[in-house]
Amino acid sequence: MDRQLTLMVVHAHPDDECLSTGGVLARYAEEGIRTVLVTCTNGEQGDGPGGVKPGDPGHDPAAVAERRLGELRESAGHLAVDHLELLGYQDSGMDGWHTNHHTEAFANVPVEKAAARLGELMEHYRPQVVVTYDETGGGGYGHPDHVQAHRITEAAVEATGIPDKFYYTAIPRAAMRRMFEMMRASGMDLGDFQPSDDFGTPDERVTTVVDISPYVERKLKALRAHESQGENIFLLRMPEETQQQAFSHEAFERRLCKVDAPAQEDDLFAGLRP
Ligand SMILES: [Zn+2]
Numbered sequence: 001m002d003r004q005l006t007l008m009v010v011h012a013h014p015d016d017e018c019l020s021t022g023g024v025l026a027r028y029a030e031e032g033i034r035t036v037l038v039t040c041t042n043g044e045q046g047d048g049p050g051g052v053k054p055g056d057p058g059h060d061p062a063a064v065a066e067r068r069l070g071e072l073r074e075s076a077g078h079l080a081v082d083h084l085e086l087l088g089y090q091d092s093g094m095d096g097w098h099t100n101h102h103t104e105a106f107a108n109v110p111v112e113k114a115a116a117r118l119g120e121l122m123e124h125y126r127p128q129v130v131v132t133y134d135e136t137g138g139g140g141y142g143h144p145d146h147v148q149a150h151r152i153t154e155a156a157v158e159a160t161g162i163p164d165k166f167y168y169t170a171i172p173r174a175a176m177r178r179m180f181e182m183m184r185a186s187g188m189d190l191g192d193f194q195p196s197d198d199f200g201t202p203d204e205r206v207t208t209v210v211d212i213s214p215y216v217e218r219k220l221k222a223l224r225a226h227e228s229q230g231e232n233i234f235l236l237r238m239p240e241e242t243q244q245q246a247f248s249h250e251a252f253e254r255r256l257c258k259v260d261a262p263a264q265e266d267d268l269f270a271g272l273r274p
Helices: 016-030 061-078 111-125 144-160 173-185 213-225 227-232 240-246
Strands: 006-011 034-041 083-089 129-132 165-170 208-211 249-257
Touching (some): 006 111, 006 144, 016 061, 016 213, 016 249, 061 083, 061 213, 129 144, 213 227, 213 240
Parallel strands (some): 006 129, 034 083, 129 165
Antiparallel strands (some): 165 249, 208 249
């Protein structure tokens, strides 16, 4: 019997699944590959109704979590995710927030403890391909929960030895620059926002670029499902044509490959297909 091909992506918060992996989730599901989305936290440090910020009066972390997990289910539906697994940890908040110090915050959970839970999911689903963030939490993002997701995934991959291929999501610097040029050219007002030179993934680290252009619409639908965080998702304000161009590819850095696959590839499952 052929092995069921399985993709597992590990993300920190509800909504993180969309931008860096929404296209590959949708594409591989359509190809008949089983997809598993693991979301580590409940996102309770996100915006509340009406854009109420965490720590401000009226911000109710439990209500925010409930709403965001509902949005996550809707998003996963648009991306045809087969299995959504919630680790249920507490959102640590952005780097420097006082919530970083909560003992229950995901970033403070001992790595081996959380990695053991993720390892059980790997044992259960036996994914050939696993994806998470790089050591900076993704192209220099630095959010403590993203860095922690990276740590526990590294540990679980190593402990179980299950995946044949292991990847970090990548935001190639060249593609970033092109995207900002496109946004400016389309007349978007970006103020004086300018990505710093060290934002994004150094281009030479990118090994894998997957064409997801037929799935841009679904990726955007998934992103829109996270309505409560809409204020942060400025990308949705881009003109449609620019979105189509900006989102047509997803990039990755391959960290482990036990099969025969080209050094530069256009498919996470290169070398794994029958
Ligand atoms: Zn996040």
